[in-house]
Amino acid sequence: MNISFFNKPIPSRKFVTTAIVCLTFALPLIAHANDAELKGMKQEISRQSSVLSKQKKELSSLQSSLKKYELSIANASKKARNAERELAAVKRSITELKQQQSELTQQQIGQTEVLKDLLVNYYLISRNNQLSNVLSGDDVTKIDRMTQYAQRISEAQVGAISQLEFTTMQLKEKEVSLLKQQQRQSELLAQYKQEKTTLQTSQNKRKKTVSSIKKRISNENGYLNELQQNEKRLKVAIAKAKASNNVPMDGIARQKGRLPWPISNAKxxxxFGTKQTGQLTWKGMVLASEYGTPVKAVDSGKVVFADWLRGYGLMVLIDHGKGDMTLYGYNQSLMKKEGDKVQAGETIAVVGDSGGQDRASLYFEIRRNSKAQNPRSWLRR
Structure with missing residues (x-):
């Protein structure tokens, strides 16, 4: 007989008995299936962890390559600029030497003509004086006067010869200097071309590495994680820098609203404060400029960090005292090293795209007691 419960028929005793027997045999099979599923999940988690670890290592390896190429670019760029400056100085020196050579040559020609005239006059006076003595019987006073005149011409002649010899010696010295400068010019040109080639090679390799890095952190989580790690690295660098600098300075509080911009004509x-990704916002400002634009210290202080830092590229950190620091990142090359004292307006680096940036720009940040400040509140309007 069937009895209704919540309007559902209740199974018969025979059916229930059969179901219990079936379930008794099925339970070990279900447990076995759950164990297999759990084991599969563990294997998948292990595989995913292994993949993430591998990706992390690959990303670190790519960042190491990026650092190597960007340091190579910085070094080659610095050497190329130095060679260019020295080359310009050598060219000016060569121009000056050629001008001096031309003036000395003209002087030599003039001195030779004067010497010729003196020799002719001396010859004529000496001959006339001898003839007068023999033929005309001139008095002793006239003879003495002619002799003195001949002697003065002879002295002038000796002086002219001395001047001519000195001028000739100067010309030879200028010629030797000119040859040395021309040789140096050739060496510098070769060096400049070599550094340019190295620069181009490193830039090409850097471009490929940056592209690979972007593929590794293309999703938002990867990008967010990289930015968070960069912020941690920066905090560590700042903490180390503060610990190493014990030189008392006045800070920049009195300069608030009057600090000069680190680069001119920047876009x-x-x-500061605008969204970067996720919940992260910019702790400083990014200023677009041309490659090689001088980056200047906004105030005097001491360089406490000058090196490559992941996410910030070639970076300079200046301690101004009283917990005030300014940070300059993304540079192509650095002009200062750790421990250097700098004055306001002094060039500390040149604009670049290090740290894997897409374009030439400067990352500028101001910190007070390790807390990021809005740079616009501190810079001149």
């Missing part, structure tokens, strides 16, 4: 790409 703001990113402002």
């Amino acid at each position: 703001t790409l990113h402002s």
Whole structure:
């Protein structure tokens, strides 16, 4: 007989008995299936962890390559600029030497003509004096006067010869200097071309590495994680820098609103406080500029960090005292090293795209007691 419960028929005793027997045999099979699934999940988690670890290592390896190429670019760029400056100085020196050579040559020609005239006059006076003595019987006073005149011409002649010899010696010295400068010019040109080639090679390799890095962190989580890690690295660098600098300085509080901009004629790409990704915002500002634009210290202080830092590229950190620091990142090359004292307006680096940036720009940040400040509140309007 069937009895209704919540309007559902209740199974018969025979059916229930059969179901219990079936379930008794099925339970070990279900447990076995759950164990297999759990084991599969563990294997998948292990595989995913292994993949993530591998990706992390690959990303670190790529960042190491990026650092190597960007340091190579910085070094080659610095050497090329130095060679260019020295080359310009050598060219000026060569021009000056040629001008001096031309003036000395003209002087030599003039001195030779004077010497010729003196020799002719001396010859004529000496001959006339001898003839007068023999033929005309001139008095002793006239003879003495002619002799003195001949002697003065002879002295002038000796002086002219001495001047001519000195001028000739100067010309030879200028010629030797000119040859040395021309040789140096050839060496510098070769060096400049070599550094340019090295620079181009490193830039090409850097471009490929940056592209590979972007593929590794193309999703938002990867990008967010990289930015968070960069921020941690920066905090560590700042903490180390503060610990190593014990020189008392006045800070920049009195300069608030009056600090000069670190680069001139810059366009703001990113402002302080604007969204970077996820919940992260910009702790400083990014200023677009041309490659090689001088980056200047906004105030006097001491360089406490000058090296490559992941996410910031070639970076300079200046301690101004009283917990005030300014940070300059993305540079192509650095002009200062750790421990250097700098004055306001002094060039500390040149604009670049290090740290894997897409374009030439400067990352500028101001920190007070390790807390990021809005640079616009501190810079001149």
